[in-house]
Amino acid sequence: MSAFPIFSLKDIRPIAPNFYRGRLNDWQKKGYIKKIVNKYYIFTDVAVNEPLLYLIANKIYYPSYVSLETALSYHGLIPEAVYGITSVSTKRTYSFNTHFAAFSYCKISPRLFFGYNLEKLNGYYVKMASPEKAVLDFFYHSSRMDKKGEIEEMRFNEDSFREKISPGELRKMLEFIDNDKLTRRINILLKLMQNA
Numbered sequence: 001m002s003a004f005p006i007f008s009l010k011d012i013r014p015i016a017p018n019f020y021r022g023r024l025n026d027w028q029k030k031g032y033i034k035k036i037v038n039k040y041y042i043f044t045d046v047a048v049n050e051p052l053l054y055l056i057a058n059k060i061y062y063p064s065y066v067s068l069e070t071a072l073s074y075h076g077l078i079p080e081a082v083y084g085i086t087s088v089s090t091k092r093t094y095s096f097n098t099h100f101a102a103f104s105y106c107k108i109s110p111r112l113f114f115g116y117n118l119e120k121l122n123g124y125y126v127k128m129a130s131p132e133k134a135v136l137d138f139f140y141h142s143s144r145m146d147k148k149g150e151i152e153e154m155r156f157n158e159d160s161f162r163e164k165i166s167p168g169e170l171r172k173m174l175e176f177i178d179n180d181k182l183t184r185r186i187n188i189l190l191k192l193m194q195n196a
């Protein structure tokens with residue numbers, strides 16, 4: 001099962017169709033596995049690190065991809081370390097508190113479920129928002145970010161922003177999303193980054 005650091009009964013059944021569900025409880029009692037949340041488990045000898053937490057986030061609430069503050073931090077766009085793993089999903093807004101981390105999900109429409117890449121991190125393939133989509137997802141869900149001062153308080157890393165953000169790609173995505181409030185917020189951000 002090393003190919004499945006995070007797994008559910010659904011992952012086991014194609015390999016072992018007659019697998020007895022009660023065995024998962026036995027394995028937990030013996031300390032072989034630990035329950036993450038709902039029907040998902042992890043082997044206790046698997047090292048839990050950030051890439052694995054991103055993978056857990058992708059698996060336990062599907063479909064989703066890591067975005068918002070977590071992706072902004074991952075791409076070096078904001079200086080602060082982020083508590084918990086933030087993602088977006090086409091399912092309802094939800095959060096899980098687990099032994100490993102807090103996982104939170106913001107709902108987006110299926111039409112806006114784009115702009116993520118499969119990143120290979122420590123051997124795991126993780127769905128992670130591109131730098132541009134992380135910015136757009138964040139400002140789309142941050143109704144309080146309507147003024148220059150509020151956006152400045154985010155303390156975006158100007159060097160990383162210039163290096164990783166393509167204004168052309170950002171504007172192309174904005175045009176597709178077609179949201180006046182979001183466009184206004186992003187225009188303020190782009191001016192701040194140009195004048196920094």
